[in-house]
Amino acid sequence: MALNCVVRHAEFEDASVMLDIFRQCDPHSTLANRHNDINLLDVMDWLETITDRHPIFMAEQDQQVIGWCSLEAFYGLPSFDQACEISLYVLPSLQGQGVGKALLEHVIQHRQEIGFLHLVAYIYAGNDNSLRFFKANEFQTWGKLPNIARSEERVEDVYLLGREFELLDDSSVMEEEFT
DSSP: OOOOOEEEEOOGGGHHHHHHHHHHTOTTHHHHOTTTTOOHHHHHHHHHTOOSSSOEEEEEETTEEEEEEEEEESTTSGGGTTEEEEEEEEOGGGTTTTHHHHHHHHHHHTHHHHTOSEEEEEEETTOHHHHHHHHHTTOEEEEEEEEEEEETTEEEEEEEEEEEOOOOGGGTHHHHHTO
């Protein structure tokens, strides 16, 4: 069953609910409290770095935030400007009900304004729900970083998933500039 939610741009006042959802989405919180080092000031910093190219979107139902999604620069070099790293978090009680799909579709529908041709997601190997979600939404496994994530006494792989998009007809501006 898909929930009816509204997707909007994040505001500075969303920081505390973003942190709460972020912490609830850690599939290994009982093992290591992996995200305890992320605090409200960190989330406020994230919100201060929002740009048109790297937005944060909030999903709301009945004026309650139920999920969020951010786009960040991938790798930080100009040659990667048409790629964004995507992070997506939905309240655990509402996962599988279309909230993540609504956020992802919003991002994809606005890809021309945002300016990306590739989305990349880093996902812990043990996060089966996230792996299934992205693969169901046409992301492919582009790589595996073995034993890269460490918390307490657990070592975990991280998968790199990605999706490439076609250049939209209205995006041929770059070609015109160089001819």
